[in-house]
Amino acid sequence: MFRRLVGLLFFGLLVEGQLIRDLDWGELNFVHTTDTHGWLPGHLLEPQFSANWGDYISFTQHMRRRADEKGVDVVVVDTGDRHDGNGLSDATNPDGAISQQIFKQADLDIVTIGNHELYKDEIGEQELDVLASHYGERYLTSNVDIWDDESNEWKSIGGRYRVFTTKNQGYKVVAFGFLFDFNGYSPNTRVTLVEDAVEQDWFMEALEEADVDVFLIAGHIPVRHFPEFETIVNAIRKRHPSTPVQALGGHSHIRDYVVIDKWATALESGRFLETIGWASLTGIDRNGGPNEDLRFSRTYIDFNLDSLTHHTNTTRETFPTAEGEAVANAIAEYRDFLNLTEHLGCVPHSFYTNKAKYPSPHNIFSLLEKKILPMVESDVRDNSNPRYIMINTGGIRYDLMKGPFTKDTGFIVSPFPSKWMYIPSVPAETARQLLPLLNRRDRVIFNTQTLDFSDLGLPADRCDDDEEIHGFKFQNQQPLGVEEEDALQLTGGYVTHDDLGTTGDDTPHKPWPYYGVPNVVQASQNVEENVSEIDVVFNDFMKPFIIAVLEELGEDYDPIELYGGKSVIDLLPLYFTDDKCY
Structure with missing residues (x-):
């Protein structure tokens, strides 16, 4: 030793x-x-x-x-x-x-x-x-x-x-x-x-x-x-x-x-x-x-x-x-001066983008699906209608960490002031096909521009072999012997695999787990098996992708209108009230 x-x-x-x-x-x-x-x-x-x-x-x-x-x-x-x-x-x-x-x-x-x-x-x-x-x-x-x-x-x-x-x-x-x-x-x-x-x-x-x-x-x-x-x-x-x-x-x-x-x-x-x-x-x-x-x-x-x-x-x-x-x-x-430390609520445990498996209780996109997206309330449409509420995962920028939810927290997790849009009364058979088509990784030509569907997702998920690039896989990661690890008490962190090997990180760590996530997640409300039409709600960044998929399916996408409702940055503190921690 x-x-x-x-x-x-x-x-x-x-x-x-x-x-x-x-x-x-x-x-x-x-x-x-x-x-x-x-x-x-x-x-x-x-x-x-x-x-x-x-x-x-x-x-x-x-x-x-x-x-x-x-x-x-x-x-x-x-x-x-x-x-x-x-x-x-x-x-x-x-x-x-x-x-x-x-x-x-x-x-x-x-x-x-x-x-x-x-x-x-x-x-x-x-x-x-x-x-x-x-x-x-x-x-x-x-x-x-x-x-x-x-x-x-x-x-x-x-x-x-x-x-x-x-x-x-x-x-x-x-x-x-x-x-x-x-x-x-x-x-x-x-x-x-x-x-x-x-x-x-x-x-x-x-x-x-x-x-x-x-x-x-x-x-x-x-x-x-x-x-x-x-x-x-x-x-x-x-x-x-x-x-x-x-x-x-x-x-x-x-x-x-x-x-x-x-x-x-x-x-x-x-x-x-x-x-x-x-x-x-x-x-x-x-x-x-x-x-x-x-x-x-x-x-x-x-x-x-x-x-x-x-x-x-x-x-x-x-x-x-x-x-x-x-x-x-x-x-x-x-x-x-910007009042970024203003206390708005409390987060009882951390919610992760990639460090927790999706779906799971500690994954932030599961949180969005189950708790946050259903809170969207339209200014113009009956919220009791059957509806899918979609958000691209790339709109969430970082993990939601345990502790006080401050004004700064909202910007860290979801800084984009995106607006909710919707297509009313989409045939149910078509609406059910949208999510899997949005979650592919290929590119399509739309209105003379190339749409890369991976742009909907997290930046780090755009590599085909993202786990290898990040070096977050647990197998074959033994840069130090067990006794050395015990002596150093390695903490979780980045363990990078690149073209020169695995010794590039200045501080050796035990590798964080890394789990890929889809491009898009959705909440489903009031959608029974025999429903004939579904309102499709989505953040405005997704609009060209939604249109491209509907055109591919041969469906009409007119009209696309503003749905209203609070953005994610405003919904999060409404959910994470102080009583969530007690």
């Missing part, structure tokens, strides 16, 4: 019974966040993800200091989706009015955009006015434009690419900022398909840069199953066959790392400020050679002070910087 613990201490640190693996520092290193979705206050009810954006600012400052001491470089990157998921971002009008001001206090080298910045006209304009203007040449949108009323033409929200030289090693880096082939953007924005963007003159111009040491692709793109990163790398390879490429992705809310070719890899760094990604490159050939000695590595850092102080070689007393502490204090003040 003693020798085993000595070995563990050699490559990490025991903190309160937990091992923290050291980072692999390279000559060029990347610190990466993505899909923060407003979680700048951190996870106040989950200690392992409880650091905040002020702590992140302190972390990046310390990491740059450590890089200077080592004579290497750190590049700090964020790859989008900064709205929809937390009261700090979503309790203002417009969304992000406060959170974007807090976000931009971080000194970032490259920033790009996510699809959640493009759903509303005003949020696209906010992105241009607040972040793009603040970060200047560091803000990149290689394939995203916004309509400019003054010039009466489309213009890029940010730069198409950036060329910069690193501080210590002097590497010449060409950076891009791409979004996946997204087609759900608002009327004042547009997204160019990646395969078309890499044929444009500006991209060819970027590839003509001489003596490039590294290409950086900051992309709001899943690193696995989506083709866009490979498309960009293949385009680069036509001019630079062996130049290192580091891609940093997002969107699917998972930890993952993919080897694209011998000289190119892609890192994805989770969601909701649960994770800080770390990628490093060593052995970069400065003479334009074949980079035969190139080596990549990655780490997924749990976003808590134990991890952050360990990796910065600080203590809890020496870790906060003046800038970081000021931002942490501002977050607390704005939470008070």
Whole structure:
């Protein structure tokens, strides 16, 4: 036992019974966040993800200091989706009015955009006015434009690419900022398909840069199953066959790392400020050679002070910087200003999206089916009519944790102010076919657009082999021996399987269970076996999918009307009254 613990201490640190693996520092290193979705206050009810954006600012400052001491470089990157998921971002009008001001206090080298910045006209304009203007040449949108009323033409929200030289090693880096082939953007924005963007003159111009040491692709793109990163790398390879490429992705809310070719890899760094990604490159050939000695590595850092102080070689007393502490204090003040701690009720036990089997008493979608959706009351229709009430699971953003139900809780679980719509008196035979057809995973062409039915579900469920990607399967997960596990008292957490193996998580954990869920769940009310017609009620995000399925069935879908009733964010506190905990 003693020798085993000595070995563990050699490559990490025991903190309160937990091992923290050291980072692999390279000559060029990347610190990466993505899909923060407003979680700048951190996870106040989950200690392992409880650091905040002020702590992140302190972390990046310390990491740059450590890089200077080592004579290497750190590049700090964020790859989008900064709205929809937390009261700090979503309790203002417009969304992000406060959170974007807090976000931009971080000194970032490259920033790009996510699809959640493009759903509303005003949020696209906010992105241009607040972040793009603040970060200047560091803000990149290689394939995203916004309509400019003054010039009466489309213009890029940010730069198409950036060329910069690193501080210590002097590497010449060409950076891009791409979004996946997204087609759900608002009327004042547009997204160019990646395969078309890499044929444009500006991209060819970027590839003509001489003596490039590294290409950086900051992309709001899943690193696995989506083709866009490979498309960009293949385009680069036509001019630079062996130049290192580091891609940093997002969107699917998972930890993952993919080897694209011998000289190119892609890192994805989770969601909701649960994770800080770390990628490093060593052995970069400065003479334009074949980079035969190139080596990549990655780490997924749990976003808590134990991890952050360990990796910065600080203590809890020496870790906060003046800038970081000021931002942490501002977050607390704005939470008070927005009244996010207002007590609305009590949750007797946690309800999970993926950690509890569906259906089951601890699954949040079972809760919706059995208790919440039946509470929807129409303003225009008799609620006693036979009805199906549907909601897409992707509209639920996070677990509902045990404890007080506050104003913030509603935004965390269901931030979208969606409206209920309905089709009256659908033939029962047709209505009964809707749910299974909505729960498929294929794509269909509808009104010249491609509808991907998996977009109805949770982002992490969009991979065919989601359990393998998350590494949540229990079998074959023994990175440590039983005695070591007992000594370390491993807690539940992420155990990631990626192209480099299973040692990427900075903190070893016992794997959380992971269960897939359907795209859509429904409550059924007053639907007897012999009923002839059923009202079909659904949230407005589902409208094009409902229409596509009805057209496939050869059924009429007119009229589709507003149903009225409270949204999920308003129904939840009506159910979770204080007496639920007593």
